[in-house]
Amino acid sequence: MTQSADIAVSSVTLRYGSGEKTVLALDGLSLDVKPNEFAVIVGPSGCGKSSLLYLIAGLEDRTGGAITVGGQSVDGPGPDRGMVFQSYTLFPWLTVAQNVAYGPRRRGLGEDERNRLVRHYLAEVGLAGFADHYPAQLSGGMKQRVAIARALANDPAVLLMDEPFGALDSQTRHAMQRLLLRVWDHSQKTVLFVTHDIEEAILLADRVFVMSGRPGQIRKVLSVDFPRPRLGDIVLDPAFIAMKREIMGLLRADEEGED
Amino acid sequence: MAFVPYRPIPVALAISLGAAVWALVLVGWMWLTYGGRVPEMFLPAPGKVLMTAGRLIADGSLMMHTAASAQVVLVGFVISSIVAVPLGLYMGTYKAVQAALDPLVNFIRYLPVTSFVPLFILWIGIGIEQRVSVIIFGTFFQQLVMIADAARSVPRDLVNAAYTLGTKRSTTVRHIVFPASLPAVLDILRVTVGWAWTYLVVAELVAAKSGLGYISLKAMRGFQVDIIFLAIAMIGILGLITDQGFRLLRRFVAPWAV
Numbered sequence: 078m079t080q081s082a083d084i085a086v087s088s089v090t091l092r093y094g095s096g097e098k099t100v101l102a103l104d105g106l107s108l109d110v111k112p113n114e115f116a117v118i119v120g121p122s123g124c125g126k127s128s129l130l131y132l133i134a135g136l137e138d139r140t141g142g143a144i145t146v147g148g149q150s151v152d153g154p155g156p157d158r159g160m161v162f163q164s165y166t167l168f169p170w171l172t173v174a175q176n177v178a179y180g181p182r183r184r185g186l187g188e189d190e191r192n193r194l195v196r197h198y199l200a201e202v203g204l205a206g207f208a209d210h211y212p213a214q215l216s217g218g219m220k221q222r223v224a225i226a227r228a229l230a231n232d233p234a235v236l237l238m239d240e241p242f243g244a245l246d247s248q249t250r251h252a253m254q255r256l257l258l259r260v261w262d263h264s265q266k267t268v269l270f271v272t273h274d275i276e277e278a279i280l281l282a283d284r285v286f287v288m289s290g291r292p293g294q295i296r297k298v299l300s301v302d303f304p305r306p307r308l309g310d311i312v313l314d315p316a317f318i319a320m321k322r323e324i325m326g327l328l329r330a331d332e333e334g335e336d
Numbered sequence: 337m338a339f340v341p342y343r344p345i346p347v348a349l350a351i352s353l354g355a356a357v358w359a360l361v362l363v364g365w366m367w368l369t370y371g372g373r374v375p376e377m378f379l380p381a382p383g384k385v386l387m388t389a390g391r392l393i394a395d396g397s398l399m400m401h402t403a404a405s406a407q408v409v410l411v412g413f414v415i416s417s418i419v420a421v422p423l424g425l426y427m428g429t430y431k432a433v434q435a436a437l438d439p440l441v442n443f444i445r446y447l448p449v450t451s452f453v454p455l456f457i458l459w460i461g462i463g464i465e466q467r468v469s470v471i472i473f474g475t476f477f478q479q480l481v482m483i484a485d486a487a488r489s490v491p492r493d494l495v496n497a498a499y500t501l502g503t504k505r506s507t508t509v510r511h512i513v514f515p516a517s518l519p520a521v522l523d524i525l526r527v528t529v530g531w532a533w534t535y536l537v538v539a540e541l542v543a544a545k546s547g548l549g550y551i552s553l554k555a556m557r558g559f560q561v562d563i564i565f566l567a568i569a570m571i572g573i574l575g576l577i578t579d580q581g582f583r584l585l586r587r588f589v590a591p592w593a594v
Contacts, residue, residue, distance in 0.1 A: 156502030166497035180501035
């Protein structure tokens with residue numbers, strides 16, 4: 078299995094457009110994620126948190142600054158950085174099993190090894206019985222579980238997650254958060270997770286990066302020290318609520334600063 | 337019940353509705369002909385058309401002309417599609433290919449095919465090549481534009497997901513764009529094969545010695561309206577068969593897209 082890697086983002090700038098209409102989406106943003114860490118970026122919509130993830134994935138080109146993953150400078154997309162998207166991105170023409178096997182297949186793994194990976198990761202996300210279904214036959218939550226299995230089956234060094242549960246109802250979302258923590262505990266991958274849901278951020282993270290918008294910068298980094306596994310009741314814990322309040326305050330101050 | 341917007345209706349009702357409209361057309365036709373309301377010279381009775389059909393089937397000429405027409409459509413359509421599908425996919429995927437082809441294609445696309453028939457006769461003569469050329473000219477540019485549109489509408493994040501799983505940019509069309517647009521491509525082929533049949537008649541009316549368009553033209557000179565009806569009906573039936581064929585093909589090669 079690939080060693081999980083660190084992510085180093087230093088003084089990254091992202092500018093859209095040119096001339097007078099130019100928009101500064103990220104302005105000299107820096108952050109570091111340690112190997113095996115579960116890091117969450119929380120910020121208001123439009124703050125550039127998704128753009129940052131796309132830059133780390135190499136799906137967009139940064140205007141300035143440096144990004145390295147496992148010491149390697151990011152220059153275009155690659156299978157070392159797995160990603161789960163907010164929209165459903167399973168390949169509709171492939172079955173669930175074929176979707177999970179897609180990355181290993183591109184790497185040239187043999188059929189036996191691919192089948193082993195498919196069985197392992199589908200069991201991991203609780204979808205062993207759905208191997209031969211097509212994505213169109215799955216619910217939203219199931220699609221995202223397959224997407225997680227597909228990303229992990231490719232054995233990336235880091236896993237980037239762009240509001241993967243944003244489109245799900247709250248009950249499914251809570252189930253998915255627990256599932257993700259369990260899968261992460263088993264895989265020990267570095268995870269960088271983007272959300273605008275403060276509770277989700279605290280529940281999942283080792284560290285929360287609070288972002289401010291326009292142009293996007295890291296406003297504060299908070300260590301979350303609640304013991305794992307973090308069970309449902311924890312959201313009622315006074316320390317949890319205090320942290321939630323602090324982050325809400327940071328985000329609100331940002332909104333007011335804009336007026 | 338049957339008139340709630342978008343609500344599905346029972347299969348039996350759907351079939352009987354379709355049959356009822358056909359019956360209505362037939363009854364109207366009989367009312368006009370057997371009732372003596374239209375001279376037979378202009379509108380033959382259904383029985384007359386059936387009898388003519390029997391005669392032309394018996395002497396083998398209906399099959400011969402139908403086969404000649406089908407061959408022209410098939411050859412023209414296949415050649416056009418073989419080039420248009422990959423080129424269209426690349427056109428929809430790569431902005432450079434689009435920028436290069438768009439201005440020319442959109443110019444040619446609006447030219448009436450009929451205006452090129454005299455040119456093709458001058459250049460190619462009046463053999464089967466000329467008719468095939470008309471079919472290709474009529475379908476290719478339409479296919480190209482529609483397939484490029486289908487390729488362009490592949491969700492960006494589907495391609496992004498493929499990159500993060502190790503897909504190389506150079507194989508994106510093969511691994512992602514082609515399978516993702518396959519159902520749309522098959523629908524486009526199904527629609528454009530219908531257009532190919534319409535251009536066929538244009539080609540055969542002007543220069544041909546066989547085919548359904550040719551016998552129609554010959555029948556017009558002899559006031560044999562029953563044969564014209566027969567030729568039209570044959571084209572309709574063949575169109576129906578190709579249409580169903582493409583529906584079956586789509587269900588077979590793209591079972592995941594319902």
